[in-house]
Amino acid sequence: MARRASKELRPRQKAMLEFIRKFIDENDYPPTIREIGAAVGISSTSVVNYNLDQLERKGFIIRNREVSRGLRLADTQFGRRVRTVPFYGEIAAGEPLPVPDDPQLVDEAVAVPADMLPSTGDFFALKVKGQSMIDALVDDGDVILVRSQPQVETKEMAVVEIIDESNESGATLKYFYNLGDKVELRPANPDPAYQPIIVPAEKVRVRGKVIGVIRRYQ
C-alpha cells in the first residue's frame, strides 16, 4: 500500500494552504474551490475538493461544507492570532514625560503578534523618544511593549513614574536597580549626557516591565 505519514502535506496541498492563507490575508474572506484551483493550477474542482478534505483530515483547515467559501484556517498551527494593546503615546527615554494616567479610555491601539504577549496580564505600548537606551538595543522611534506590574527586579528594563517635587509626575524608560530605600534609574547610553537618576523609593512608581520591542525601518 502507498501509505503516507498522516500529517505530511503534499506539495500541492502545501501550495493550496499557502494560497488560502494569502488570500484570506488580502481579502478577509476565504477563496472558493475554483479560485484555489486556478491559483495552484488544478483544473478540476473535484481535485481541489479532495485535497481540501485531506487538509481538513490532517487538521490544517476546518470546512463548512455546502457553504460557499465555507472554510477557515485551523489556527492551532500558526499563531495567526493577534492581540491589540492600547497605545499610550510617546515616552521620552531621555527626559521624563507624562503618560496618560487614565484607566482604559485610549483610542489608539497597536496590533501585536499574540505570541509576543504572555497569556495573562495587562499590557500597553509606547513609542520611545530619545536614545537613552541605545545600548539596550532600543532606539528612538521603537515601539516597546510593556507589561503592567507594580514592581520589577533589579536590572530589568522598566517604565517608571517619578513623582516630582511639584506634584507633577512623568514617565521614563530605564534600567531599574533596587538600592534599598532608594532606586537607581540607569540609562543605557555611554554618552555622559545620559546620567543615572537616584531617587527615594517612595518617589517612584513602577508602571511596568518592557517585554518586547517592535522596530520599523524607514
Next chain:
Amino acid sequence: MARRASKELRPRQKAMLEFIRKFIDENDYPPTIREIGAAVGISSTSVVNYNLDQLERKGFIIRNREVSRGLRLADTQFGRRVRTVPFYGEIAAGEPLPVPDDPQLVDEAVAVPADMLPSTGDFFALKVKGQSMIDALVDDGDVILVRSQPQVETKEMAVVEIIDESNESGATLKYFYNLGDKVELRPANPDPAYQPIIVPAEKVRVRGKVIGVIRRYQ
C-alpha cells in the same frame, strides 16, 4: 427633500452591521446577502443589497461585488489588521547558513501588525542567530522582517546569499556596500571576530532588505 446626514446609520443598517460583525467573528467568513436578510428580518435580497450599498457609501464596509460573501468590514477602529509573512527559519548573522531557496512552500508563518509592512511587496521573516549586527540594534534571537528585492542601496541592512566556491550557497545578514565590481558585506560589531566580507558582485545574490525588527524579552 429628505436629506440625511451622510454618515448616519438607519436602525436597519445598524442591525445589519452588527450582525455582519458578529457573523464574521463566529465564522471567520462574511455572511451572504440572504443570511443578512434573514437575520435582520428583510425578505427581499434587493433591500439588503441596497442597504449594503449604503453601508459602503458611508464607509463602514467594503464590497467586492459579484462575489459570494464578498464583503469586509472597513474597521478603522479595531486594528484587527494583521498580515502573515512566511517564516524561513534562522539566519546566522555571524556565519553563513542556508536559507530555503524554495519559492513559497513554507508552512510556518508569523503574524505581524499590518502597519509594519508596506502595502506592496513580498516579505519574509527570519530569526537572527549570532550578534554580528549588535551595533545595528539587532540582537541574537530577534526576528527580522525582510522585503524581497533583488538589490539594495549601499549602507542598507540586507539578507544576501553568497555563492560559495563549492556551489553551496548560504545566507547572511549584513550591511551592504556597493564597491563597483565587488560588494562588501559588513557586520555591525566592533569585536574583531566579526570581519567584513568582500566578494565579487557576481558571487552574491541579494535576497531582500530588512524593514523591521521584532524582539521578545525572556
Next chain:
DNA sequence: CTTGACAACGAACATTCGTTTGAGTATACT
C-alpha cells in the same frame, strides 16, 4: 398637487460555487 429622492418589496434572472459521477493513472503490496 406634483415632483423627485429615499426606502422597500417581490419576482425573475444569471452566475457562482459546492457536489457528484465515472473514469484514468501510478504505486505498492499480496
Next chain:
DNA sequence: AGTATACTCAAACGAATGTTCGTTGTCAAG
C-alpha cells in the same frame, strides 16, 4: 497478475447567491 490505495481529471447537476427590474409608499421641497 491482481487488487487496493492515493491522486487526478472532465463534465454535468443543482443549490446557493448576487443582480436587475417593475412597482409601491413616504416625505419634503417647489
